[in-house]
Amino acid sequence: MRVGILGAGNVGGALGRVWTRKGHEVIFGVPDAQSERTRKAIAALGGAGRAGTNAEAGAFGEVLVLSVPWPAARQAIESSGNLEGKVLIDCTNPLAADLKGLTVGLNTSAGELVSEWARGARVVKAFNTIGAGNFGRTDFGGLVADGFYCGDDAAAKALAKGLIADAGFNPVDVGPLRNARWLEPLAMLWIDLAINQGWGINHAFKLLRR
Amino acid sequence: MRVGILGAGNVGGALGRVWTRKGHEVIFGVPDAQSERTRKAIAALGGAGRAGTNAEAGAFGEVLVLSVPWPAARQAIESSGNLEGKVLIDCTNPLAADLKGLTVGLNTSAGELVSEWARGARVVKAFNTIGAGNFGRTDFGGLVADGFYCGDDAAAKALAKGLIADAGFNPVDVGPLRNARWLEPLAMLWIDLAINQGWGINHAFKLLRR
Numbered sequence: 001m002r003v004g005i006l007g008a009g010n011v012g013g014a015l016g017r018v019w020t021r022k023g024h025e026v027i028f029g030v031p032d033a034q035s036e037r038t039r040k041a042i043a044a045l046g047g048a049g050r051a052g053t054n055a056e057a058g059a060f061g062e063v064l065v066l067s068v069p070w071p072a073a074r075q076a077i078e079s080s081g082n083l084e085g086k087v088l089i090d091c092t093n094p095l096a097a098d099l100k101g102l103t104v105g106l107n108t109s110a111g112e113l114v115s116e117w118a119r120g121a122r123v124v125k126a127f128n129t130i131g132a133g134n135f136g137r138t139d140f141g142g143l144v145a146d147g148f149y150c151g152d153d154a155a156a157k158a159l160a161k162g163l164i165a166d167a168g169f170n171p172v173d174v175g176p177l178r179n180a181r182w183l184e185p186l187a188m189l190w191i192d193l194a195i196n197q198g199w200g201i202n203h204a205f206k207l208l209r210r
Numbered sequence: 211m212r213v214g215i216l217g218a219g220n221v222g223g224a225l226g227r228v229w230t231r232k233g234h235e236v237i238f239g240v241p242d243a244q245s246e247r248t249r250k251a252i253a254a255l256g257g258a259g260r261a262g263t264n265a266e267a268g269a270f271g272e273v274l275v276l277s278v279p280w281p282a283a284r285q286a287i288e289s290s291g292n293l294e295g296k297v298l299i300d301c302t303n304p305l306a307a308d309l310k311g312l313t314v315g316l317n318t319s320a321g322e323l324v325s326e327w328a329r330g331a332r333v334v335k336a337f338n339t340i341g342a343g344n345f346g347r348t349d350f351g352g353l354v355a356d357g358f359y360c361g362d363d364a365a366a367k368a369l370a371k372g373l374i375a376d377a378g379f380n381p382v383d384v385g386p387l388r389n390a391r392w393l394e395p396l397a398m399l400w401i402d403l404a405i406n407q408g409w410g411i412n413h414a415f416k417l418l419r420r
Contacts, residue, residue: 100388101316101317101391102316104316105315105316105395106311106312106314106315106316107311139420140418140419140420141418141419141420143353143418145418174399174402174403174407175402175403175406175407179399179402181311181395181398182395182396182398182399182402183399184395185315185391185392185394185395185396186392186395186396186399188391188392189384189389189392189393189396192384192385192389192392193384193385193417196385197384197385199419202419202420203417203418203419203420204417204418205415205416205417205418206415206416206417206418207403207413207414207415207416208350208351208353208355208413208414208415208416209350209351209409209412209413209414210349210350210351210412210413
């Protein structure tokens, strides 16, 4: 699959790495294709990807992935061309600068705002509830970490589900896009444990069923 | 241990049942000790508990448990006597009437409001992230569901941890009381899956570690 990834940082870089290993092709949309961060992200792709503008990433991708810091999200979307009908996977979390809280939530979510901004796109929230250091590295003592996702378009979710599995996660559909209101606080809990409680990155949520 | 439980409904009744089986003694604080709901809750305790006023439950309990619906929480606390130094386990979720959202969150939480209202009490948030039908019934295909809790007082948390284990859960300390901001949305995700996505009650969150 051709995937445009807006952002070549922690999250976008890790997604590019795990997906190109599965045979997908990637273009990172970045402000500066020559930055050290972007060059490192490209080098990790083994020739299966390159960097371009957001518009190039948008035009290239059958799927577009939003993996920039939250304050840059709207501008990234608005510089990615016509998104009508496009599947957009939103990985963002609206983190406060001190990493102790969210700036958006309760009666809306980053996922829902992204859907407003990306007019006509079919948004799926995913890859936001666990640190990117775990992408492609999802075994926890014989148990596979879950990759939670939500969205309102069944076909877009089916496509996202495949990409979640390709990153090593057990995909778990948690319903409509508005449930990003609960996935983003779940991310905040993961992040708080990682950073503020000093756990590091070796933890993951799983939804048990019987 | 002597436990006062404010509310003898779904959550309080289930806690009374599992704890009295473990040898704890219970007084339910209820508005009407003769109501059918309360009589059923008492009957399930095998003689190890009774009903009284909130003030009686408060005076009786080495631990006090708040398990009334959120709109009744403040009044329940304020009718429970002097809570100075008391360990108060808050099981509430600030659910919207349509069960599709929370009425409190983002920059505060029910747990933090409870702590304000229960002046001097040592509040631990617990038992809010999974339906009460799973209390004492925590095996999910050989994996034990987690019982997440948070609070600011180490001794109160140690005591809550024991009661969480006595309800069959694997206790997981997720930090300070302010992290109720993330446990309450986690509860909302559990509830949304149960009710709005039609999953029923046979799911549970677990935090994997390696």
